[in-house]
Amino acid sequence: MSKRILVVLSEYGYWGEELVGPLEAFDARGYRTTFITPTGKRAHALPPSLDSEYIDPPLGRSVTTRDMARRARALDDSSRLDNPLSLAELLPERPYFSSLNHLRELEDYHRRLATATTELLSGFDALVIVGGSGPIVDLANNERLHELVLAFVAADKPILAECYGVAALAFARDWETRRSILWGKHVTGHPKEYDYKDGTGFLGVEFNMGPPPYPLEYILRDATGPDGGFHGNVGKETSVIVDHPFVTARSTPDSVPSGELLVEVLENGLRRHGW
Template identity: 85%
Template sequence: MSKRILVVLSEYGYWGEELVGPLEVFDARGYRTTFITPFGKRPQALPPSLDSEYIDPPLGRTVTSRDMARRARTLDDSSRLDHPLSLAEMVPERPYYSALNHLRELEDYHRALSAATAELLGAFDALVLVGGSGPLVDLANNERLHEVICAFVTAGKPILAECYGIAALAFARDYDQRTSLLWGKHVTGHPKEYDYKDGTGFVGVEFNMGPPPYPLEYILRDATGPEGAFHGNVGKETSVIVDFPFVTARSTPDSAPAGELLVEVLENGLTRHGW
């Protein structure tokens, strides 16, 4: 029976290769993929990720080959990303504590959340969080997504996260305990050396944020705690870490290898790689 993968994409721009890489691996294995965004809006690739001549400032070189730019543009222009699922429609929103009837609303919330996550867990074998600058805006602190992540972890189902999509893992946590799900885990991610000093942009808004609003490496170092670790692997061409149930990928060239390792997790029970 083919595996079913739920792929989460930002509505403010995903990096082309970070979707194409794992998606082509899944397609080759005959996996079925479904896309979901925060409000069901069609995702779009970040323009630099479709430009083979774009020079990545921290690395001082191009990061997208002509062939990858073509493949990413073909996917982005296709109908495959049309009509994604909506997190807002599928997963309830936790009520404010200032609600007039908070106790009853909280009970309703937990009842609806349990039904929603059970439906998702019954339909999918793994979760994928695609990177790029867009996740900074609508995935990192998305409480609905955090609940889905927690449900997959509790169910022992793997999660692949790339680049700045990994921030959602760092912030996902039990609402009462408030400890990151990454506590004690080994992960990789966008290191400080790879962060922009200027030019962080998004799809759909005319806004240059400058540098990213937070350094992901520092967040991941804090989230993993003294018994876990962040592995930047700066100076190495690729960086993918498996510490079950998480598969984390640093940046664009790690996308396809991360997809391949998720396959190993799903089909061969891989639980550790890269550390």
Template identity: 85%
Template sequence: MSKRILMVLSEYGYWAEELVGPLEVFDARGYRTTFATPTGKRARALPPSLDPEYVDPPLGRTVTTPDMARRGRELDESNRLDNPLSLADLIPERPYYSAINHLRALEEYHRRLDEALEGVLSSFDALVIVGGSGPIVDLANNERLHELILAFVAADKPILGECYGVAPLAFARDLETRTSLLWGKHVTGHPKEYDYKDGTGFLGVEFNMGPPPYPLEYILRDATGPDGGFHGNVGKELSVIVDYPFVTARSTPDSTLAGELLVEVLENGLRRYGW
């Protein structure tokens, strides 16, 4: 039976190769892939990710080949990403503690949440959070996505996070303990050396963010704790870490390998790689 993958994309822009890379791996294996966004709006590729002449400032070189730009543009212009699932429709919203009759509202929330998550977990074998700058805006602190992540971990199902798509893994926490799911785990992600000093951009936002609003490396170092670890692998071309149930990828060139390693996790029981 073919595997079923849920891929979550930002509505503020995804990096093309970080979708194309794993998606092509899944397609080649005959996997069935479903897309989701925070509110059901169609995701779009960040323009620099479709430009083979765009020079990444921290790296001082181009990061998108002409062939990848073509493949990314073909996917972005196709109808494949039309009509994604909406996390807002799929997962209920936790009530404020100031809500009237909070206790009853919280009980109803948990009832609806359990029903929703049961449906998702019965439909998918793995969760993928695609990277790019967009996840900074609408995925990193998205409580509905956090509930999905918590549910996949509880069900012992793997999760792949790429680039800034790793951030939700650090922020998804059980509200009883507030401990990061990454505590004691080994991960990679966008290191400080890869952060822009200026020009962090998002689709649909008319201002220059400047540098990223948070240094992901520092967050991941704190989230993994003294018994885990962050691996930036700066100076190495590829950086993908498997510490089950998490597969984490540093940035654009790691996308295909990340997809291949998720396949190894799903089909061959891979539990550790890269550290």
């Protein structure tokens, strides 16, 4: 039976290649792909990711080939990303502790959450969180996404996260222990050396963020703990880490190999790569 992949996209902009890379690997295997966003709005690519002339400030060169820009634009202009699923509609929101009938609401929340995650897990074999700067806004601290991530981990189903999408893994935590699910794991992600000093951009937000609001490397180093590790692989052209059930990709050029490695996880049981 064909594998089914659930792909999470930010409504504030994804990086074109970071969707194209995995998606083309899935298409080549005949996988069925479904897209989901925080509120069901259609996702769009960040304009610099469609521009082969754009010079990435930390790297001092273009990170998008003309061919990849063409493929990313064709996907973004197509109807394939229309009508995504909605995290807000499919997964309940944990009630505030100040709610008038908190205990009953919390019990109802757990019932509805169990039903929702069971239904989603029955329909999908893997979860993908696409990167770019958009996830900083609406995916990193999205509690509904955290619960979905926790459910995939509990079911031992793989999760691929790219670039700043990896932050959602660091913040997905058991409610009681508050320990990251990355504790003891090996991951990669956007290192400090590759972060912008200015001009971090989002779709629909008209102000200059400057640098990213948090350094992902520091968060991942803390989240993985003394027995895990963060691997920036600065100076190496690609950085993809597999530490089952997680496949993590550092940035744009890691998109194609990360998709290929997720296929290896699904087809051949790959559990470790890159460390």
